[in-house]
Amino acid sequence: AQGTSPAEAMKRLAFLEGRWKGEGSMAMGPGPRVAFQQTEVVAFKAGGAVVAVEGNGTHQGRPVHQAFAVIAFDPATQAYRMRSWLANGLSKDFTLALKAQGTGYTWGWEDPRAGKIRYAMTLTPEGKWVEIGERSADGTTWVAFFEMTLTKE
DSSP states (O other): OOOOOHHHHHHTTGGGOEEEEEEEEEOOSSSOOEEEEEEEEEEEEGGGTEEEEEEEEEETTEEEEEEEEEEEEETTTTEEEEEEEETTSOEEEEEEEEOSTTSEEEEEEEETTTEEEEEEEEEOTTSEEEEEEEEESSSSSOEEEEEEEEEEO
16 A cells, blocks of 8 residues: 655644744753753755754753754655754654644653653644653653743744
8 A cells, every 4th residue: 555655744744844932941860950942943855855953952041952853754664753963962763753733743762871751742722832851760650851832933
């Protein structure tokens, strides 16, 4: 059976396109949560075959989170793939699971130190980008360590 074409699949991410701005907080260790200002610039590239996402978070004018990701649809697996890079040089590949049309996505992985990590992005009915990152040592109890809310400019 013929699946979804990459061009059709990528159109489901159109809600992300644009420049987003807002704020959030994160705790990346045992210390206190750090508030940050965030921008996300999302653009279709290569004729719509990929989506580029550039995220920059600052705290008191200093970078605290810099990331770049590329999202594409793999016709062989009929799945969305995301590859991300951080300013510290780390990169990772993820499967991105889309929620109901135009309402967001989820992704996650297992970290040898932190346990299970998951992120959920939701586009609210008001058009805000709300993202939550959680971790779990046992896969049952989840603790939020990252939250942000952005508005499209």
